[in-house]
Amino acid sequence: MNYKTLTLTLLLGLATHTGAQAEEMMNHEGHDMSQMGDMKQMEGMKEMVMTKGVITRIDEANGKVGIKHEDIENLKMPAMTMVFTLVEPAQLKGMKVGDAVSFHAEMRDGKLLLTKIQPQ
Numbered sequence: 001m002n003y004k005t006l007t008l009t010l011l012l013g014l015a016t017h018t019g020a021q022a023e024e025m026m027n028h029e030g031h032d033m034s035q036m037g038d039m040k041q042m043e044g045m046k047e048m049v050m051t052k053g054v055i056t057r058i059d060e061a062n063g064k065v066g067i068k069h070e071d072i073e074n075l076k077m078p079a080m081t082m083v084f085t086l087v088e089p090a091q092l093k094g095m096k097v098g099d100a101v102s103f104h105a106e107m108r109d110g111k112l113l114l115t116k117i118q119p120q
Contacts, residue, residue, distance in 0.1 A: 049074040050102040052120065056081055057097060063089035065114065072105055075112075084114040091117050 053069030068081040084105055086092065095101065100120040106113050 048104055048116070050104055050116075052100070052102055055095060055097050055099045055101060057083070058092060058095070059083075060089065060092070065092060065117070067101065067103065069103075075105060075107060082112070084112050086114045086117070095119065 049072075051069050051072045053067040055065060056068050057066035059065070063086045064083050065086060066081065066083045070079045071077065084103075095117070101117050102120055103117040104115050106115055
């Protein structure tokens, strides 16, 4: 057997073996997939990272709040003071400047949005 024949034989065998492995990996018949929903729910929970801060100003008319905050892990943002737009301004009800809060912020369409805020 020469080098070319040996190489082609090995490559053909590898390609056949790899294809069979891929097919086997994609076959979920008989597997309990009921936990996949739980995994997706856990991913969503992981994304809801709460950040601590203190309210520095409230602009009810425009649905905005200023917060001096610690690092926002999910946005890779350092600690600073900034203004956020609230997705649901009603969440601020009963809160005032100086209150310690926990919040979740997201970047959507280039805008920083506060999706959840609660007193600490």
